[in-house]
Amino acid sequence: MSELLTKMFFGGFVRLHILYHAMREPIFGVEMMEELARHGYEVGAGTLYPILHQLEQAGYLVSHVEVVGGKQRKYYRATPEGGRAMEEARAKLRELVKEVLHDDPPTPSIRTHRGSDE
Numbered sequence: 192m193s194e195l196l197t198k199m200f201f202g203g204f205v206r207l208h209i210l211y212h213a214m215r216e217p218i219f220g221v222e223m224m225e226e227l228a229r230h231g232y233e234v235g236a237g238t239l240y241p242i243l244h245q246l247e248q249a250g251y252l253v254s255h256v257e258v259v260g261g262k263q264r265k266y267y268r269a270t271p272e273g274g275r276a277m278e279e280a281r282a283k284l285r286e287l288v289k290e291v292l293h294d295d296p297p298t299p300s301i302r303t304h305r306g307s308d309e
């Protein structure tokens with residue numbers, strides 16, 4: 192995966208993906224890496240953990256530690272604020288998908304928009 196694409200676009204997709212799953216059930220790092228890999232995102236621990244930390248700092252996720260098989264495991268789940276952020280993102284995503292993937296009906300060009308505003 193291109194580093195530039197990751198930085199410009201996929202980083203946001205990955206964050207949305209994480210938030211989505213954390214809304215449904217508590218998630219942990221390794222499991223989330225597997226889930227992201229299943230969707231074609233090669234996200235290593237060095238990338239994922241800072242993202243989880245960042246989402247927690249932003250108030251979108253909360254974490255707690257559980258001991259599983261003698262090892263500590265950090266679980267993350269979405270906060271109500273995370274849920275609200277997801278709702279906003281969903282609306283934007285719907286709008287984007289409508290235009291970029293379906294393009295149905297074809298939207299007027301930006302130039303046409305601009306012209307009609309004047």
Ligand SMILES: [Zn+2]
Pocket residue numbers: 208212226230
């Ligand atoms: Zn998924």
